[in-house]
Amino acid sequence: MSSNADGMNYAPQGKPCPVVKPGEFVFAAAHLDHGHIYGQCNALREAGAELRYVFDPEPERVARFLKTYPGVKALRSLDEVLEQPEVRLVAAAAIPNERGPIGCRVMQAGKDYFTDKTPFTTLEQLAEARRVAAATGRKYFVYYSERLHVECAEFAGQLIRDGVIGRVLQVIGLGPHRHGPPGSRPDWFYRRKRYGGILCDIGSHQCEQFLAYTGATDGVVTDARTANYTFPEHPEFEDFGEAKIEGNTGASFFYRVDWLTPDGLRTWGDGRTFILGTKGTIELRKYLDVGREGAGNNLYLVTERGEQHLQVAGQVGYPFFGAFILDCLNRTEHAMTQEHAFKAAELCLHCQMLADRRRDPAL
Amino acid sequence: MSSNADGMNYAPQGKPCPVVKPGEFVFAAAHLDHGHIYGQCNALREAGAELRYVFDPEPERVARFLKTYPGVKALRSLDEVLEQPEVRLVAAAAIPNERGPIGCRVMQAGKDYFTDKTPFTTLEQLAEARRVAAATGRKYFVYYSERLHVECAEFAGQLIRDGVIGRVLQVIGLGPHRHGPPGSRPDWFYRRKRYGGILCDIGSHQCEQFLAYTGATDGVVTDARTANYTFPEHPEFEDFGEAKIEGNTGASFFYRVDWLTPDGLRTWGDGRTFILGTKGTIELRKYLDVGREGAGNNLYLVTERGEQHLQVAGQVGYPFFGAFILDCLNRTEHAMTQEHAFKAAELCLHCQMLADRRRDPAL
Secondary structure (H helix, E strand, C coil), rough: CCCCCCCCCCCCCCCCCCCCCCCCEEEEEEEECCCCCHHHHHHHHHHHCCCEEEEEEHHHHHHHHHHHCCCCCEECCHHHHCCCCEEEEEECCCHHHHHHHHHHHHHHHHHHHEEEEECCCCHHHHHHHHHHHHCCCCCCEECCCHHCCHHHHHHHHHHHHHHCCCCCEEEEEEEEECCCCCCCCCCCCCCCCCHHHCCCCCHHHHHHHHHHCCCCCEEEEEEEEEEECCCCCCCCCEEEHHHEEEEEECCCEEEEEEEECCCCCCCCCCEEEEECCCCEEEEEEEECCCCCCCCCCCEEEEEEEEEEEEEECCCCHHHHHHHHHHHHCCCCCCCHHHHHHHHHHHHHHHHHHHHHHHHHHCC | CCCCCCCCCCEEEEEEEECCCCCCCCEEECCCCHHHHHHHHHHHHHHCCCEEEEEECCHHHHHHHHHHHHHCEECCCHHHHCCCCCEEEEEEEECCHHHHHHHHHHHCCCCCCECCCCCCCCHHHHHHHHHHHHHHHHEEECHHHHHHHHHHHHHHHHHHCCCCCCCEEEEEEEEECCCCCCCCHHHHHHCHHCCCCCCCHHHHHHHHHHHHHCCCCEEEEEEEEECCCCCCCCCCCCEEEEEEECCCCCCCEEEEECCCCCCCCCCCCCCCEEEEECCCEEEEEEECCCCCCCCCCCEEEECCEEEEECCCCCCCCHHHHHHHHHHHHHHHCCCCCCHHHHHHHHHHHHHHEEEHHHHHCCC
16 A cells, blocks of 8 residues: 555555446445445445435434435335345434444345444444344445544554554554534433443544454453543433453553543544554554644654655545445455454443443443 | 733743852762753853762763863772761762662751762662651652653643642653663663662653642552563663552543664654643643754643743743752751652652563563
């Protein structure tokens, strides 16, 4: 992807193009509870997939969706979606605790599934999805957008695969989010059983990045903590979470997630990733370079050769989505293995469970 | 120190001046094993103290010291230093495991002590110093330079005291260091019993910053880990350490220290501190702003009012040292309490002990 030979000139690979011809990969969108469904659909469409159907129980949500995607046909139920023979994949962004059961229905109908994160809120949902995926041979994939839909995060993976920073020893992830004005979030956002807890919810992105950058296939949670510092009116909500994991490569991981982005920040969150390798370091400033003008997608690379700031917005693209479509068509696992998607979910659930027990030892 | 009223214009306080007249506060330097002794002496002299004597068992080290500080008188032993009635304070940078016993001798001679960090390598040394400090009424102070001798780190404390980011919820500290070329470090640097382990040694800075920024007076170590990834020729050395602490204010702390700074970085380490408050965030880029031109001492502040980059080099000074001299003269604790200095040492020792037990459960 980049030339190591000329030293300090690591450069992003070209953007991917559509990987299929029009109509070759048809998908549907169902359950539009989280706005991430638009990112999911956009990414698949840009990679060549055709969005043909939509279903949501709320007509206003469907109407808004159809304004963005004219020509898509609204269906009356998930069952009706699953009856369409040309639909290969269902993209969904349901309420978190419903994502697992919906995915199992989709897979049992013979179709692949692409859910917003977090994919599960309990280990039981995960176990059932593992069982159904194995039994049906279908895919349960997850929109881990904080890596898959962020160009500098994708580029970091390419640099690591090229050996530019040596063996990865540690990853640190900071995932602050903006809550937004009071009343801007649906009720389920504050219900513990429905959103799953902060380490399970937005922490799932973090766990996925840890596995991706270290190559770990499993890990042990060594510390986890959650708190609700600033939302006393929502007692089941958590606005702060942090956890530590040790992976089976020997690399370790610390992450913090929160809903405390100050109003004065010009984006929804100053997402960062720090990757320490034996031969260099990578820092990602994903959505902005705080206190400085300019866009997001900043990668700071330090190796034996020097320091380099790479602003890669518009240069890397989102190769995951095309690779994912081809994986669906060819039944391969180049974009991501099924077990990777499940393991990230498992780790974030273990983080949440340890934090829960520490807050309430009776659990 | 700064005006909150005009919004985004937080500005550093003026630099401190000498706090005493020439000859009013005389000190000596003894045990020059670590080069930090020069930073210690410079800071005290700039605050008005007079460096009058030096002692070290190695004549070459004394000769080099005298080139930097002409007019200082070399003495033949620590005892001879302690016999000088006008010496109020002894500054020292001995090998870490000797710092505690030397400090006790200094205090028992009726003088205050100012040691390089880390102040102790065992809990027993700490307990003895606590006992002697209480019995003699003398001070055992520590050169926690990564806060006390870094202008942006000092300024962060001023902003927090002013309430600019609200209640501090979490601190993250990254303390990478450059090892330097093979052969550039003395033998004791690699001897576990002498340097104390990485979390105890350079981790002591980190624990001190956590206490300072959160106001915590105690904490519990919840996770700690060390490793030797890249120095197989020095089996007792640790080039990586990380730990988590929960303070008695409810705030938490994660830190990483390492000896893995890539050769291409233009300073010895990309030291960072991230402080999350209920009303804002502070990031320190202490020694450089990686990938960008310009000096260190960068403070990035985000509040409800916006984002601000403050480059405070040359604007804050090092007020600790003058306050410390006045504390010695007036027997007050404005610069730092004795217990704060001891507690930071205690926490880093607890971190090290937990990491030691995890590497070798027989310990």
